[in-house]
Amino acid sequence: xxxxxQKGSLNEGLKRLxxxxxxxxxxxxxxxxxxxxxxxxxxxxxKNSKERLKEIENEFVEIKKKI
Amino acid sequence: MLSQEILTVSKYLDTVNAGLKAARTxxxxxxxxxxxxxxxxxxxxxxxxxxxxxxxxxxxxKNDYKISGVTLLEGVEVILTAYPAIYxxxxxxxxxxxxxxxxxxxxxxxxxxxxxKKLSDEGLFSIDRKRKLPEYPNKIGVIxxxxxxxxxxxxxxxxxxxxxxxFVDSKVEGLDAIKDLLLAVNTxxxxxxxxxxxxxGGGSLESFQAFNNEMLVRAVADFPVPVITxxxxxxxxxxxxxxxxxxxxxxxxxxxxxxxxxxEALGTVNFAEERIFSEFSRVLRDKQFLVENAxxxxxxxxxxxxxxxRKSDEAMARGISKIDFVxxxxxxxxxxxxxxxxxxxxxxxxxxxxxLSQHSRSITQLSPERQLKRGYSIVKVGNKVLRSVKDxxxxxxxxxxxxxxxxxxxxx
Numbered sequence: 001x002x003x004x005x006q007k008g009s010l011n012e013g014l015k016r017l018x019x020x021x022x023x024x025x026x027x028x029x030x031x032x033x034x035x036x037x038x039x040x041x042x043x044x045x046x047k048n049s050k051e052r053l054k055e056i057e058n059e060f061v062e063i064k065k066k067i
Numbered sequence: 068m069l070s071q072e073i074l075t076v077s078k079y080l081d082t083v084n085a086g087l088k089a090a091r092t093x094x095x096x097x098x099x100x101x102x103x104x105x106x107x108x109x110x111x112x113x114x115x116x117x118x119x120x121x122x123x124x125x126x127x128x129k130n131d132y133k134i135s136g137v138t139l140l141e142g143v144e145v146i147l148t149a150y151p152a153i154y155x156x157x158x159x160x161x162x163x164x165x166x167x168x169x170x171x172x173x174x175x176x177x178x179x180x181x182x183x184k185k186l187s188d189e190g191l192f193s194i195d196r197k198r199k200l201p202e203y204p205n206k207i208g209v210i211x212x213x214x215x216x217x218x219x220x221x222x223x224x225x226x227x228x229x230x231x232x233x234f235v236d237s238k239v240e241g242l243d244a245i246k247d248l249l250l251a252v253n254t255x256x257x258x259x260x261x262x263x264x265x266x267x268g269g270g271s272l273e274s275f276q277a278f279n280n281e282m283l284v285r286a287v288a289d290f291p292v293p294v295i296t297x298x299x300x301x302x303x304x305x306x307x308x309x310x311x312x313x314x315x316x317x318x319x320x321x322x323x324x325x326x327x328x329x330x331e332a333l334g335t336v337n338f339a340e341e342r343i344f345s346e347f348s349r350v351l352r353d354k355q356f357l358v359e360n361a362x363x364x365x366x367x368x369x370x371x372x373x374x375x376x377r378k379s380d381e382a383m384a385r386g387i388s389k390i391d392f393v394x395x396x397x398x399x400x401x402x403x404x405x406x407x408x409x410x411x412x413x414x415x416x417x418x419x420x421x422x423l424s425q426h427s428r429s430i431t432q433l434s435p436e437r438q439l440k441r442g443y444s445i446v447k448v449g450n451k452v453l454r455s456v457k458d459x460x461x462x463x464x465x466x467x468x469x470x471x472x473x474x475x476x477x478x479x
Binding site (some may be wrong): 010011014017018020021024025030032035036038039042043046049050052053055056057058059060061062063064065066067 | 088091149159180202213219222225227229230231232233235236247250251253254255257258329332333335336338339340343346350351354409
C-alpha cells in the first residue's frame with residue numbers, strides 16, 4: 001500500500017474510530033449486534049492504524065534548484 | 068608576453084569583460100542620477116564616493132533591483148554588489164550591479180519598518196490568512212542550508228513516521244540568499260508536498276535581511292501549501308516568519324509541530340481501543356446479566372407453573388378420590404335405594420295383592436251373580452234396569468234375570 005493511501009486511510013480511520021467511540025458512549029440502549037459490528041470494524045481500523053503508526057524510516061531526497 | 072593572436076574589438080572586449088568578472092566586489096557609495104526607464108527591463112544610476120566624489124555609472128536589471136528590496140533615492144548611501152564591465156557599443160566602463168543593500172542598522176531598520184507596514188496594510192500578516200497545517204503531513208518540503216546544525220537538528224527530531232523529505236539546499240544569509248531562497252521556493256512550488264518548511268539558525272538583524280525581502284515574503288504568502296518557518300530571532304521578527312502559516316524559533320520546534328498529529332494519532336488509537344472494547348465488554352456484561360436474570364425468571368416461572376400443576380394434580384387426585392368416594396357412596400345409595408325400592412315395591416305389590424284380594428273378595432261377595440244366587444234378580448225393560456214402578460207401564464215387556472237364566476214377562 002502506498003503511504004499516501006495509508007495517510008488517507010489513517011485520517012479517515014481515526015475519524016471513524018472517534019465516531020465509533022461516540023456511538024458507544026452516547027447510545028443509551030446499545031444494540032449488541034450493531035455493537036459487535038462496530039467492534040469488528042474498530043478492531044480492523046485500530047490494527048491498520050497501529051501498523052501505519054509504527055516506526056517507519058523517513059525518506060530523504062535532495063532536489064536541485066530549477067530556474 | 069604579448070600574444071601573437073590578433074583579436075577583433077568585439078572578441079577583445081569579451082575577453083576583457085570575462086576577466087573583469089573576477090573583480091566582483093561590494094562597493095560603498097551614494098546613489099545619484101537615477102534613470103529608471105519605465106517599461107524597460109533595466110535601469111541606470113551612478114554611485115559616488117562621498118569623500119572625493121569619484122563616480123562610476125551603474126547598470127542593473129530591474130528584476131535584480133526588485134529582488135534587492137530597496138528603494139533607490141538620490142543621495143542614499145548603499146553597498147552595491149557588482150562587477151565592472153565594458154559596454155561594447157560605446158566602450159564605456161560601468162558597474163554591472165547584482166544587488167543593493169542599505170547601509171547601517173538604522174537604514175535597515177527603516178526599510179524593515181516601511182516594508183512591514185506596507186505588507187501589513189495589505190493584510191498579508193492577518194491571522195485570517197493563516198492556513199491550517201495538514202493533520203498528518205507526509206511529504207515535507209524543506210529549505211535550509213545543507214551545511215550547519217539546522218538540518219541536522221531537524222532530521223534528528225522528526226519522528227519515524229515515514230516522512231518523505233524533499234530537501235532543497237539554499238543559502239540562508241548573505242547577498243546570494245535572496246535569489247537562492249526564491250529559487251528554492253519556486254522549485255518546491257512544483258513538487259507534490261503537504262507542507263513547506265523554511266529554517267535557519269539565529270543571527271543579527273543584518274544576517275536576516277534575506278528573510279525581510281519583499282519578493283520572498285510574497286512568494287511564501289502565495290505558496291500553494293501551508294508554510295512553517297523556523298527562523299529564530301528574538302527581536303524584529305523576519306517578515307517571512309510573519310507571513311508564514313506557522314512560525315517557531317527552532318528546527319526542533321518545527322519537527323515537533325510535524326510530529327504532533329502523528330503522536331496524537333497513536334494516543335487517539337489507543338484511547339479508541341480502550342473505550343470501544345471496555346464499552347462493549349460492559350454492554351456484554353449487562354446483556355449477560357439480563358440473560359442470567361431472564362433465565363432465573365424463566366426458571367422460576369416454570370417452577371411456579373410446575374408447582375401449580377403439581378398442586379392441581381394433587382387437587383385433581385384428591386378430587387378424583389373424593390369423586391370415587393362419592394361415587395361409591397352414590398352407588399351404595401343406589402344399591403340401598405334399589406334394595407329399598409325392591410323392598411318397597413315388594414311390599415307395595417304385596418299390599419296391592421292384599422288389596423286386590425280384598426277387592427276380589429268384596430267384588431265376589433258383591434257380584435250380581437252372587438246376589439242372583441242368593442235369590443235376588445235383575446229386571447230390565449228393554450235394556451234399562453228397572454229400579455222403580457214408575458219406570459214401567461202396563462204391557463211393557465220385562466226380562467228378569469236370575470242366577471240360572473232369564474225370565475220374560477209382561478206388566479199387567
